Amino acid sequence: MALQQSDVEKIAHLARLQLEESSVEGYVRNLSNILALVDQMQAVNTDNVEPLANPLDAVQRLRPDAVTEENQRDKLQANAPAQERGLFLVPKVIE
Amino acid sequence: MQQHTLAGLAKQLQDGQCSATELAQDYLGRIKADTTNSFISVTEEIALQQAKAADERRAAGNAGLLTGLPIAHKDIFCTEGVRTSCGSKMLDNFIAPYNATVVEKCAAEGMVMLGKTNCDEFAMGSSNENSFYGAVKNPWDAERVPGGSSGGSAAAVAAGLVPATTGTDTGGSIRQPAAFCGITGLRPTYGRVSRWGMVAYASSLDQGGPMARTAEDCALLLQAMAGFDQKDSTSAQRDVPDYSTSLNAPLSGLKIGLPKEFFNADLDGQMASVLQAAIDEYRKLGAEVKEISLTNVGLSIPAYYIIAPAEASSNLSRFDGVRYGYRCDNPKDLMDLYKRSRGEAFGEEVKRRIMVGTYALSAGYYDAYYLKAQKIRRLIQQDYIAALNDVDVIMAPVTPTPAFRIGENTNDPVAMYMEDIFTLSLNLAGLPGMSVPAGFIGHLPVGLQLIGNFFDEARLLNVAHQFQQVTDWHLRTPA
Numbered sequence: 354m355a356l357q358q359s360d361v362e363k364i365a366h367l368a369r370l371q372l373e374e375s376s377v378e379g380y381v382r383n384l385s386n387i388l389a390l391v392d393q394m395q396a397v398n399t400d401n402v403e404p405l406a407n408p409l410d411a412v413q414r415l416r417p418d419a420v421t422e423e424n425q426r427d428k429l430q431a432n433a434p435a436q437e438r439g440l441f442l443v444p445k446v447i448e
Numbered sequence: 449m450q451q452h453t454l455a456g457l458a459k460q461l462q463d464g465q466c467s468a469t470e471l472a473q474d475y476l477g478r479i480k481a482d483t484t485n486s487f488i489s490v491t492e493e494i495a496l497q498q499a500k501a502a503d504e505r506r507a508a509g510n511a512g513l514l515t516g517l518p519i520a521h522k523d524i525f526c527t528e529g530v531r532t533s534c535g536s537k538m539l540d541n542f543i544a545p546y547n548a549t550v551v552e553k554c555a556a557e558g559m560v561m562l563g564k565t566n567c568d569e570f571a572m573g574s575s576n577e578n579s580f581y582g583a584v585k586n587p588w589d590a591e592r593v594p595g596g597s598s599g600g601s602a603a604a605v606a607a608g609l610v611p612a613t614t615g616t617d618t619g620g621s622i623r624q625p626a627a628f629c630g631i632t633g634l635r636p637t638y639g640r641v642s643r644w645g646m647v648a649y650a651s652s653l654d655q656g657g658p659m660a661r662t663a664e665d666c667a668l669l670l671q672a673m674a675g676f677d678q679k680d681s682t683s684a685q686r687d688v689p690d691y692s693t694s695l696n697a698p699l700s701g702l703k704i705g706l707p708k709e710f711f712n713a714d715l716d717g718q719m720a721s722v723l724q725a726a727i728d729e730y731r732k733l734g735a736e737v738k739e740i741s742l743t744n745v746g747l748s749i750p751a752y753y754i755i756a757p758a759e760a761s762s763n764l765s766r767f768d769g770v771r772y773g774y775r776c777d778n779p780k781d782l783m784d785l786y787k788r789s790r791g792e793a794f795g796e797e798v799k800r801r802i803m804v805g806t807y808a809l810s811a812g813y814y815d816a817y818y819l820k821a822q823k824i825r826r827l828i829q830q831d832y833i834a835a836l837n838d839v840d841v842i843m844a845p846v847t848p849t850p851a852f853r854i855g856e857n858t859n860d861p862v863a864m865y866m867e868d869i870f871t872l873s874l875n876l877a878g879l880p881g882m883s884v885p886a887g888f889i890g891h892l893p894v895g896l897q898l899i900g901n902f903f904d905e906a907r908l909l910n911v912a913h914q915f916q917q918v919t920d921w922h923l924r925t926p927a
Contacts, residue, residue, distance in 0.1 A: 361803070368761060368806040369768075369783075370799055371791030378700075380803065384861045386607045387804055391750040394820050404822030405829060407652055407682065408878020409902070414681055428545050434775035441770050445783050 355385045451608045451925050453510045454517050454665040458866070460671045461506065461516045465566050468516030472560050478609050479562060483584045484606035488523045488565040489531050514672055515558030520610045522601050523658070524571055525551050526645040531604045534647050535579040535597075537568045538793035540771045548645025549677045550614055554865055557672045562610055566600030569795045571616055571649040574596050574624060574867045575857065578797045583854050586628060587926040589894055592851040595625030601659050602629040606926060612660035612669050614645060619752055620846075620871025623883035626659055627846035627895025628886045632922055633659040634910065636902045638878035639684035641670075642677035650759035651682070651751075653875045657866065661921055663884065663912035667691035670905060678812040686903060692907045701732030702911065705839035707735035707742045710870060711878035712864065716849055722887035722894045723845060726915070730843075733914055740835045740842065744827040748873035753865055754821035755809050755876070761805030764798070780895040800861060829877040830898075836879075841911050842899040845870045846883045850892035870897060880905050884912045885921035893921070 361380050372380065410411050426439055435442035452460075470494045479490055492892040495518070502516035513910075526532045526544035533539045547555070556562070568578040576584040576599025584599040587607040594603040605613055617635035626633030634657045641656045648654060655743035658669035671915040677683040680696050704727070708716030710718065716736050727737060769775040769789025775790050779785035794802070808817035835842060850868060856862040874881045879899055886896035900908040916922050 354816075360807075362603040363805050364810070366787075368802050369762065369765075369786040369790055370794070370802065371787035371792075374797070375855050376780065376796075380712075383800055383805070383861050384803060387753060387800070387865075388807075390862050390865065391817065394747060394750045394754070394824055397634075397747060397824060399820060399823035399827070402823040402826050404819055405876075406822060407580060408490055408829065408876075409682075409684065411639070411682060416581070417676075425545065430771075431545070431745045432542055432772035436450075443770055444779050446782055 356381055356388065450573055450780060452659065454514070454611050454663070457517055457611055462829060466785065468499040468506070468560060469496065469504045470518065471518060472496055472499035472562065475562055475610055482607065482609055483590070484587055484602040484603045484607050485534065485582050486566055486584055486609055487520070488562045488566050489579050491530055494530070494901050495560050495562050496693040498555065500528055502560060502662055506672070509603065512557050512654055513668060517559055517608050517613055518562050519554055519559045519614070520562045520565050520604055521551055521614045522598050522616055524553065524567055524616055524647045525614060526647070527551050527561070530564065530749050532564070532647070533580070534571070534800070535581060535795065536702065536795065537566045538767050539773070540580065546645060549642035549679060550646065550673050553672050562709055565598070565613055566605055567596035568599065569798050570617055570647065570760070571597040571621055572760070572797050574620070574799055575852070576600065576625070577617065577858055578795055580795065584749065588630065588853045589851065592852055592892070593849065593854055595628035599625045601634065602626050602631055605631045605661060606628070608925065612658060612665055614656055614673070615659045616654055616656045617875065618649050619875050620662040620868050622657050622659060622836050623871050623881055623895065623897060626883040627893070628812045628851040630924060631659060632663055632666055632882065632884055632892030633657065633662055634670060634882045634905065635874070635880060636670065636674065636905055637684070637880045639682050640880070640903065640905065642675070642680045642683050644677055644679040648763040650756040650816050651763060652759060653756060662743065663909050663916055664692070664695060667695060667909045682849070684903070689809070689906050691906050691909050692849045694910050697910050698734065699730065699911065699914050700873045701886055702730070702735040702841065703839040704735050704737045704739035704825055705835055705842045706728055706737060707842060707844060709742055709745050710844045715845065719845055722889060723896055726886040726896045727843060729918055731744065731916065731917060740836060742831040742873065744824065744831050745873045747824050748828055748876055749865060749869060751821040751824040752868070752872040753804065754817050755825065756821070757801040757805035758808045758818050759805070761802045761809065764802055767793070776802050783893065793800060797861065825876045828873050832877045832879060838903045839922070840907065844899065845898040846895035850889045850894055874899055878902065880908055882908050882912050884915060885924070887921055893924070913924065
């Protein structure tokens with residue numbers, strides 16, 4: 354199916370992606386081509402076919418609800434672009 | 449440059465012909481002189497420390513088969529204290545705080561990490577051109593791609609910069625570059641190798657595996673990599689067989705299936721004749737060859753290019769510019785921070801796949817795309833299960849052609865996706881597969897794909913190893 358520029362802008366917003374204005378047209382074309390490619394699927398009858406989510410049809414393995422991780426906050430936070438006293442800093446959210 | 453196998457180097461170490469430290473220094477020197485751009489990071493300090501420890505371990509009589517042997521990891525496996533970039537500007541400054549299970553297991557064997565290899569950004573690509581760190585050159589022809597996404601891992605082995613590497617294969621990313629670079633690569637059954645610490649692209653398809661010159665080396669490395677891991681919720685709870693002991697089993701009576709959907713009039717004539725010659729070698733080894741059918745395999749490109757982007761769009765939502773990775777300058781509010789950090793740091797192909805996935809999962813489209821693709825995935829798997837009831841191993845092309853030129857497919861994503869036509873279905877089914885050097889077209893190597901039953905890696909390695917006893921394609925090296 355062919356997408357419009359407004360579709361791509363909406364998808365980019367949902368995906369939290371800022372697109373260069375000059376690149377939008379290219380995305381409209383490429384994404385439309387990709388969707389045309391995947392549309393081959395619609396011709397296939399899949400009535401009564403069970404969807405396959407995990408190739409081994411495995412179910413979620415459970416474990417006892419016990420703490421196994423040690424506290425590594427400082428180490429893990431060392432990669433944060435902005436942090437202070439164990440908190441991640443972001444632009445002001447609440448006025 | 450002289451090329452060595454893991455098995456050959458292991459013997460040299462055992463016999464005291466060289467030390468792990470000398471080996472590490474030799475290979476680090478090769479990497480410094482590299483012109484293929486196979487490496488994103490070289491970890492010289494760690495390598496020399498690990499080599500020293502390996503030599504001490506050997507002196508103390510505690511060395512294993514792999515102790516002291518050099519390895520490089522695809523830069524998508526987390527390595528503690530070392531940049532783990534995933535080939536992306538997003539993670540150019542990311543120092544992993546822990547080791548992936550695969551990295552940990554190799555280190556526990558005493559392997560020596562030389563560095564991190566180049567790859568397509570977040571493993572999305574078939575040419576290694578989607579790397580923030582630049583394209584990798586194919587060692588057989590510097591104007592051509594090494595394949596992708598594990599392009600650096602394949603090129604590094606082919607160029608003799610390291611005897612073996614790790615790769616990951618979500619839609620062909622071990623097998624296709626192995627084929628393009630003339631090396632041996634194995635993508636294991638889904639769940640065989642832990643995904644913990646392997647940065648996720650499409651979680652129901654991703655699987656790490658070994659890349660090396662020979663099947664024997666892949667067996668040695670898979671032995672170290674495979675096994676149940678509590679930390680990976682989809683890890684398989686199954687024993688790991690001894691992959692080396694079955695390598696020498698004779699192939700007489702082996703039943704090989706050739707899918708008629710792959711060996712048809714569309715297959716390039718030169719590719720077909722190289723593959724037929726390889727299959728004839730198997731006949732001489734006593735194998736029986738028959739035609740099989742994988743009726744729905746033609747739908748693997750559409751199914752894959754919904755399922756993988758859908759899972760990617762979800763997995764890559766973690767890159768938010770807040771907790772780690774790239775953050776844009778002077779965000780005006782939180783939404784601006786998210787959008788510009790992601791927009792500025794992700795490359796074109798990653799953005800495309802995130803958007804396709806976001807679209808496929810968005811309200812109103814889920815059933816038509818994602819659910820539909822999962823149902824087709826079931827049909828593709830059922831075809832394989834039926835075929836593998838009838839034959840022991842399936843053989844197929846890995847790629848439609850040998851390595852294409854850098855820049856040849858970059859303007860047309862759909863043309864690039866078509867490169868994956870022979871590899872994707874195996875990932876959708878969850879099966880193991882290999883690429884084995886099978887000949888040349890002109891000066892460029894060609895791979896033969898072997899596809900086996902679930903958890904039958906030992907058979908694949910046996911089938912590949914026996915071929916390598918009667919052919920020398922895997923020993924050819926670029927000029």
